Amino acid sequence: MQDLIEHFENYGPKTLPFDQWLADVLEVPLATVQPFLGKIQYRKVEKNEFLIMPGTVCPYTYYVERGVLRMYTIDGSGKEHVIQFAPEGWYITDRKSTYLDEPSSYFIQAIEDCDLALIPKHFLQDISKKYPQLLEKNTFILNRYIMLLQHRVTLLLSATAEERYLDFLSTYKDFIHRVPLYMLASYLGITPESLSRVRNELAKG
Amino acid sequence: MQDLIEHFENYGPKTLPFDQWLADVLEVPLATVQPFLGKIQYRKVEKNEFLIMPGTVCPYTYYVERGVLRMYTIDGSGKEHVIQFAPEGWYITDRKSTYLDEPSSYFIQAIEDCDLALIPKHFLQDISKKYPQLLEKNTFILNRYIMLLQHRVTLLLSATAEERYLDFLSTYKDFIHRVPLYMLASYLGITPESLSRVRNELAKG
């Protein structure tokens, strides 16, 4: 029963429809954005399903309405490295592949059952012609993501395994129950064994 | 990544005045952009001079016309960590500080004598009202920078000191003579001693 309660508290109410998001950003009623949504496809994917794999071009930017995605690579010695997680309300794509029409070198995979909106390449620019504030919002999102990446680089350059884990906790503490620890370890740049030890130490101290 | 290489080949050792850059992006004659430049200040800084230091708000985005800047932090144990280099034609700023009016936690310092254009906070948005293509260009620049950061994260997660050095060489080979090795080491997330050993090994092998 406890499990069930937690399930609903953690996963239940968290969904953010794309049309709603767009209407909010443009500050217009939902009905006003409907005409633009013809180009948007929706897709459900199950846990562990892949959206893109290395070698194929990534045709969309994925907006997560429900669930969590991760983007990762596999290096020369077979180890996975998580580049990014994307929970509800986040965008994820291999920009290099989408922008430059190159084959991707990443996997994008569902780590929970997901509802996605598939945003085609020029969707933003098209709508921005009528609603310039969308491009500004996009600029803001990109800037925020750059801040996040710079912060992550700083941590990878200077912080210990424990410090990185604590930093993740402090920023995404609710999120931590939704990713397997071995993926979190990969995101933090440490082995699952090391993360296990770090958590063990912290539990004692 | 090809873009970046081209970028450096095009703009690397020369100088690129800001007004010229703006006219090129807007695809108008130089004279047309003159009226907008009233809000731009220009500044020369000497090698080792600081533009911002931790605790102060970063009021501008700096466009480098000539020279090289670096942005870095100092961690709890006194070690420097280089977040970014910016040679000619590049923009640099602590976005978090500029966007959110927070005190910065970074240093921005000249590592060569520099000519800079100081871009105030809302300059882009203002001009974009008349020339929307500027916002699109900005979006492209931000996306390219995100690709670069993701690539760097991937390397920090998965690559050895030697692999990171070789990657830097392959992308910025001309640039390497313009930064002291200890700053490059810091950018790569290794010690100067380790970088020295890596270079020594490569020279033999």
Added chain:
DNA sequence: CGCCGAGTTGAACTGAATCAAGAAACGTGG
């Protein structure tokens, strides 16, 4: 049930950091 993937724990190993000491390059003033 028994299987399998996730997580933990232990012991040995290693890439890179640290500490320490020189060598080379740089620039500044005489």
Added chain:
DNA sequence: CCACGTTTCTTGATTCAGTTCAACTCGGCG
């Protein structure tokens, strides 16, 4: 142009955080 101090770079010996490898526990699920 050289002498001198300062900064940058190299080299060697030692140490350490985190990895690797291997064995084991736990919980979910067909």
